[in-house]
Amino acid sequence: MKYVIIGNGIASIGAIEGIRKVDTKNEILVIGAEDAPAYGRPLISYLLAGKIGPDRLALRPQEFYDRSNVSLMLGTKVTSIDAQARTVATDKGETVTYENLLIATGGIPFTPPIPGSDGSDVYNFTNLAHAHTLISKAKEIKRAVVIGGGLIGLKAGESLFDRGVDVTILELSPRILSLAFDENAAALAGSRLAEVGLNVRCGVSAKEIQRDHDGNLKGVHLTDGDFLQCDVVVIAIGVVPNYDLAQEAGIAVDRGIKVDDHMRTSAAGVFAAGDVAQAKDLLFGDDRVIPIWTNAYNQGFCAGKNMTGADVPFTGSLAMNSISFYGLPTISVGTVNPPEGDETYDTAVSLDEKKKSYRKLVFHNDRLVGYVLVGDIDMAGMYTAFVKFQLAVPEDAKKQILAGAPDVLMWPDEFFKETWNPGVVEPD
Amino acid sequence: MKRVYPDKEYCIGCHLCEVACITAHSKSKDAIIAFREEQGKDGLTACKKVFEKGDICVAISCRHCDEPSCVAACISGGLHKDPETGRTVYDREKCVGCWSCLMACPYGAIKRHPTENKIVKCDLCEGREGGPACVAACPNQALKYEER
Ligand SMILES: Cc1cc2nc3c(=O)[nH]c(=O)nc-3n(C[C@H](O)[C@H](O)[C@H](O)COP(=O)(O)OP(=O)(O)OC[C@H]3O[C@@H](n4cnc5c(N)ncnc54)[C@H](O)[C@@H]3O)c2cc1C
Ligand code: SF4
Ligand code: SF4
Numbered sequence: 231m232k233y234v235i236i237g238n239g240i241a242s243i244g245a246i247e248g249i250r251k252v253d254t255k256n257e258i259l260v261i262g263a264e265d266a267p268a269y270g271r272p273l274i275s276y277l278l279a280g281k282i283g284p285d286r287l288a289l290r291p292q293e294f295y296d297r298s299n300v301s302l303m304l305g306t307k308v309t310s311i312d313a314q315a316r317t318v319a320t321d322k323g324e325t326v327t328y329e330n331l332l333i334a335t336g337g338i339p340f341t342p343p344i345p346g347s348d349g350s351d352v353y354n355f356t357n358l359a360h361a362h363t364l365i366s367k368a369k370e371i372k373r374a375v376v377i378g379g380g381l382i383g384l385k386a387g388e389s390l391f392d393r394g395v396d397v398t399i400l401e402l403s404p405r406i407l408s409l410a411f412d413e414n415a416a417a418l419a420g421s422r423l424a425e426v427g428l429n430v431r432c433g434v435s436a437k438e439i440q441r442d443h444d445g446n447l448k449g450v451h452l453t454d455g456d457f458l459q460c461d462v463v464v465i466a467i468g469v470v471p472n473y474d475l476a477q478e479a480g481i482a483v484d485r486g487i488k489v490d491d492h493m494r495t496s497a498a499g500v501f502a503a504g505d506v507a508q509a510k511d512l513l514f515g516d517d518r519v520i521p522i523w524t525n526a527y528n529q530g531f532c533a534g535k536n537m538t539g540a541d542v543p544f545t546g547s548l549a550m551n552s553i554s555f556y557g558l559p560t561i562s563v564g565t566v567n568p569p570e571g572d573e574t575y576d577t578a579v580s581l582d583e584k585k586k587s588y589r590k591l592v593f594h595n596d597r598l599v600g601y602v603l604v605g606d607i608d609m610a611g612m613y614t615a616f617v618k619f620q621l622a623v624p625e626d627a628k629k630q631i632l633a634g635a636p637d638v639l640m641w642p643d644e645f646f647k648e649t650w651n652p653g654v655v656e657p658d
Numbered sequence: 659m660k661r662v663y664p665d666k667e668y669c670i671g672c673h674l675c676e677v678a679c680i681t682a683h684s685k686s687k688d689a690i691i692a693f694r695e696e697q698g699k700d701g702l703t704a705c706k707k708v709f710e711k712g713d714i715c716v717a718i719s720c721r722h723c724d725e726p727s728c729v730a731a732c733i734s735g736g737l738h739k740d741p742e743t744g745r746t747v748y749d750r751e752k753c754v755g756c757w758s759c760l761m762a763c764p765y766g767a768i769k770r771h772p773t774e775n776k777i778v779k780c781d782l783c784e785g786r787e788g789g790p791a792c793v794a795a796c797p798n799q800a801l802k803y804e805e806r
Binding site: 244247250251270271272273276281282286288289290297523524527528531550552553554559561563607608609610611612614615618619637638639640646649650651652653654 | 663664665666709710711714715716718721725727729730731733734735738739741751752754755756757758760761762763764765766767768769770806
């Protein structure tokens with residue numbers, strides 16, 4: 231087989247679309263452990279909340295796979311990779327030969343060692359099966375404790391709350407979404423959650439999960455001495471790269487599978503992309519695992535093109551998050567919390583607590599390197615442009631950006647022309 | 659594929675493209691009703707936006723990029739690239755209003771629908787005879803719909 235992809239998530243879809251940009255002929259085989267069409271993983275919170283039905287989960291219609299000449303081997307797990315023989319083995323006893331392989335196995339939930347966590351009614355919230363379990367559980371439970379105030383924890387908490395469950399979210403750091411938010415953004419989002427009735431407790435975590443003699447869940451002992459009664463615990467600390475397959479095959483891994491600037495791993499013909507990969511960061515230039523959707527797609531897309539033999543360097547990942555809290559939208563991109571005391575960074579903030587509106591812009595050597603918006607997010611993409619294309623920001627332009635009105639006329643002339651109106655000769 | 663190319667040398671900032679866009683996407687197809695009523699009541703919104711800076715102006719909307727950042731960001735499959743036409747297509751039934759695309763599109767081409775938890779994005783006036791309404795309406799030919 232010319233192209234084999236392990237994993238059926240968004241990195242895999244990116245790869246299919248990348249391959250098809252260059253090679254429209256050769257068959258692609260996708261092997262996926264989950265027995266479901268590729269679904270929007272973030273949509274499981276919308277499903278748990280009851281905002282969408284199962285019919286809206288699929289990312290691409292069946293017709294997409296037919297048209298793209300992709301065969302799917304679902305409900306099938308790859309058990310080993312032989313990078314010398316260029317084969318993969320599955321749990322169904324099959325051996326598949328590849329010319330080019332993509333490892334897009336995503337992440338697995340990270341579970342810290344909390345005493346009492348082994349046993350019933352402790353869940354993760356990272357895949358469709360978890361969502362279905364929680365949907366059926368939600369009918370009979372009253373109280374839930376969610377451990378982790380990051381993206382997944384907040385989404386799990388919010389959707390359980392929407393099902394009528396009394397929810398408390400525990401976050402060890404002093405604020406929710408600590409990486410993507412600063413204090414102001416976290417406070418605004420936090421107060422919105424509090425208004426609705428969702429409890430968030432920061433600076434505290436679970437010390438032990440309490441069970442009775444029969445092993446039934448009773449509640450959670452917190453590090454500050456409190457005890458919270460509950461019927462289920464959801465552990466949503468985050469995900470770690472699912473790289474065991476690669477490691478066992480002798481492929482180089484660090485925090486994730488190591489890839490070069492073409493998404494190639496250390497083994498010939500083997501590529502990696504998505505939550506499992508440690509790839510170049512656009513702003514810092516070093517290699518990082520940034521487990522978010524857009525990166526997974528972009529890395530897959532780039533890997534796919536390179537799998538065909540094309541020569542396409544990866545431009546780099548950019549951390550970005552968009553999350554709404556009961557009608558309060560927030561967006562954060564790039565560097566939001568610059569290193570303290572580093573004078574090469576410049577930040578500007580504008581906060582209106584009444585209007586629940588916040589804007590923070592972070593400049594580094596006169597380039598915009600990151601921002602947070604809460605409330606008024608409508609211009610977000612225009613800020614992203616400055617970060618993504620690393621456009622220089624002259625003083626007058628800076629004022630305009632700080633005033634919250636970035637626009638395309640601030641772009642350097644040449645860049646504007648190339649982007650918006652290429653191939654035109656200007657009148658004299 | 660054919661795209662709309664905005665030329666700031668010719669744009670006079672008259673906003674007629676916005677009016678034309680709203681009209682083309684309205685129920686009534688009547689500029690006055692669309693502008694006065696549907697805009698407020700139904701949250702009808704232009705996919706075009708005119709930017710002005712002194713006497714320089716330009717009207718922009720979705721570029722239908724070859725490799726769109728919005729598609730890479732869409733968590734629902736609501737945005738995708740039509741392989742036949744090359745257009746970046748939006749399926750409002752699938753959209754869950756997460757604003758990931760709005761954050762990711764560096765061209766600022768995606769707006770929030772004012773009343774629904776959905777996005778508003780240029781569809782090149784799909785199905786409209788004579789092509790995009792904004793191009794037809796521009797009095798100074800600052801917008802060109804062509805293959806380049
Ligand atoms: C609840 C939730 C909400 C989220 N919300 C957002 C959000 O709003 N924005 C955002 O940017 N990101 C969000 N994320 C993160 C985002 O979903 C991930 O970054 C993205 O899905 C990663 O894609 P991937 O293709 O790398 O991996 P995955 O989507 O994890 O896909 C990997 C696939 O590989 C399969 N697999 C693994 N091992 C094997 C094997 N041995 N054999 C065969 N198949 C295998 C798995 O079954 C899985 O289907 C969210 C995640 C969760 C859980
Ligand atoms: S919405 Fe933005 S990213 Fe998407 S195709 Fe249009 S211009 Fe490109
Ligand atoms: S707002 Fe809608 S179209 Fe945009 S990324 Fe989210 S689901 Fe996709």
